[in-house]
Amino acid sequence: MSACHTDKNTTMSDNFASGNLGKPEVAKTSSKQANIQLDNDNHNVTLDSFPLWRNWWYVKLNNVKQHRRFSLTIDDIFSAETPGWTNSYTPVYSYDKKQWQRFDENQVTSSTEDIGNGQQRQRISVDAKYDKNQVYIARFYPYTQQDFNDYYQNLKSEHQDKFDQGYIKRETLGESSVHHLPIDMITITDPNVNSGKKRIWIQTRSHPAETGSSFVVEGLINWLLSDNTEDADYALSHFIFNIVPIHNPDGVYDGNYRTNSLSQNLENAWVRSSSNSAVLSQDSPLENQILSREMFKLSKSDSPFIMALNLHSTQSDADRQAFFFPHFGRESLGYNTNEAQLWNNTIRFINGVRNNYKNEQGQPLIEATPDQGGRSFVTNTYPESWWWANFGDKVMAVTMETTYEKAGYQQGYVTPDRLRNLGVALMKSLIEYNQSSATFEANALLKEPALRSQLELNRPTEEQTKN
Incomplete structure (x- = not known):
């Protein structure tokens, strides 16, 4: 500074x-x-x-x-x-x-x-x-640690009863590498339901200036704590949400775009130990080691993880919509059963989001998905690589990228409120995902027109956005 x-x-x-x-x-x-x-x-x-x-x-x-x-x-x-x-x-x-x-x-x-x-x-x-x-x-709407702190305090004043009853908890998992800032985790669930729950992991701001994900998180938290909402009550009683609102607090504080204060890109540095895939090596940034330890600890609880959402924002063409990076593909394209199952689950969720996030004319505001995602992430060191190495298709881990300018089929610019609405769509889609069939053919939300070739998509690749 x-x-x-x-x-x-x-x-x-x-x-x-x-x-x-x-x-x-x-x-x-x-x-x-x-x-x-x-x-x-x-x-x-x-x-x-x-x-x-x-x-x-x-x-x-x-x-x-x-x-x-x-x-x-x-x-x-x-x-x-x-x-x-x-x-x-x-x-x-x-x-x-x-x-x-x-x-x-x-x-x-x-x-x-x-x-x-x-x-x-x-x-x-x-x-x-x-x-x-x-x-x-x-450059874009800023969102600092203080902004989240202010949001959290406002949330507490609006939903004091749910805070008092234990619906939401905030804890510090560890401190960042240089400025020793807290890396917090927010846990949201219905404390009156003690069994049969599934766990959802959500992390944001690995790249510090990608602030769109913070507004998405505000939207999904607002929806989860909304009163008199049957779907939100269902979500709270069936899931435990573990949310890391700012993975890279040093980078956010310093005004960095991509890295932490040590110029480390957290997104592609989940370097697994050669002896234990659940443990990150000392070559991994401290911030990643802190998250992976918590993820593995929670995976041993009675509430297993079924989904991990890695929220980002990306530089894009002026009218690019938000999009996802699914992995693998169908068995007919040469992928094995477990690989195809992860693909099917991911596409099912993505198309649920497309169904729930539309403009006033009913056009989806989420980009179509590729015809296959490939295997390259398996040998990379992304968060999704860690999830696959340890849980395979049992955890649907996927990155979502929001954009900065105008989102095609929607009048005007991307705004914080529109990003918050996307957070609501993620939660509604999660419920549909949990309630519907896990098979590709049986799911009504899967539509062939939602699949496009990489050339037709003309958007950044996963490697370009993560490395």
Whole structure:
């Protein structure tokens, strides 16, 4: 975190949680404009070969002239051979870090140009007038540990009776690597039902700037604790939800996009011990070791895991909908019985979400799934790889990626409320998943048109989003 003071009237800073003004030595302000240049997580030069990881910024402007045009320019410079993110996007702003709104499209311009020496510059410029002289501007809706703490306190005041009865519990599993911040787990279930439950694991923010998953979690928690809802009561009495709201608190605090404070990518570093697949080796980041220990401990309880949701957000084309990464495929494509069963279960759940998350015209707001997901994750070190190595098809482990801009078939931009609605759709689909047949052919939610080839999908691969 740093501060830029290059004009006596206007200042720019990132000395707050999740703040990031890129390269401090480049950032500058004047009374009419400010400029930043994106930098690697932790200003780590060894990450120069990963320019796509430079996609989070979040700054505070002080002493901006009210109701006068002010320009903020965000640059990223990278090799033409290894380009960074070149699509346009529409940032957000707030006067209090609580109420956020998008800029209008006509306030934002984007360009990509060659600047010589084999380099390109991607530029986003925001020209706007502000009602106050202090404004926060960010790549996407920020969501810090304090935001979750505030949300949790509001939740407690709204549902004090359920907190008192033990429906929801918060505990710290361990502390992060550098800042020693708590890695919390929220457990939600009906305490009056003591047997016959199944367990659901949900983790978010392995990549710190992928804040969409935090709003999804708010939505599903709100729905679970909603009063007088028969489906929510069913969910609470049949399942135990173990939710890790911020897996990477160091990265969130530092304003990183992809890594923790040690520049470790938590998502592809679930390195299993050669002697015991349930145990992560010392080569794995501490944050992952903390989660895996808890996951394995809970798996030994009387309530077995049946599902593990790994929630992310991804850079995408402007109209990309949220999507999943299923694994394996049908037996007819050469997969064995257990592999095909995991595929069938995953597709059944995904299409349940597609059925429950639609626009007003009834069109699904979840991307179609590929015709097969492949086996590559088995030999990788993803969270889903850990689940498969230890539980096979008994646990349906899958990643969901939300997006940042407009979601196809839906008017306007992705917003926190729309992401919360997606959390509700996940919960409704979970109930249908639990109540319906586990076989591919018998499930009415499975529709052939929901399957597409990889070429037709034209979306990021699992390797691109995780590695």
